[in-house]
Amino acid sequence: MALAQEDLDQIQDLIKKVISELPESANANVRYELDLRERTIRVEEELKHQRELMLEGFKQMEKRFEQVDKRFEQVEKRFEQVDKRFEQVDKRFEELVRRIDRFMFWSLGLTVSCAVFVVTYLK
Secondary structure, eight states: OOOOHHHHHHHHHHHHHHHHHHHHHHHHHHHHHHHHHHHHHHHHHHHHHHHHHHHHHHHHHHHHHHHHHHHHHHHHHHHHHHHHHHHHHHHHHHHHHHHHHHHHHHHHHHHHHHHHHHHHHHO
């Protein structure tokens, strides 16, 4: 079964039409791929920039924590000084209590001796 010339011409026209449509779709795919690559590159650059910002933020937070640690150390030193001062005050109060106890002991002794002296003198 031989094909007529008209049939061959029609097949050639169809093939040319299909081939002519293929590059456009291929170009569209290439353009789409290039767009995707460009977007991917932009996203990667933004992620890199975000990572750099995060690292900088972490560095600043670390510096701030160091400052807070220094302030806590200063507060600890002040508390130690306050504790020492309270110990000194406590010692002074203990000394005062001993002195008052001695005074009360001597006062009681003097009062009792005077009372005994008065009672014996009046008899």
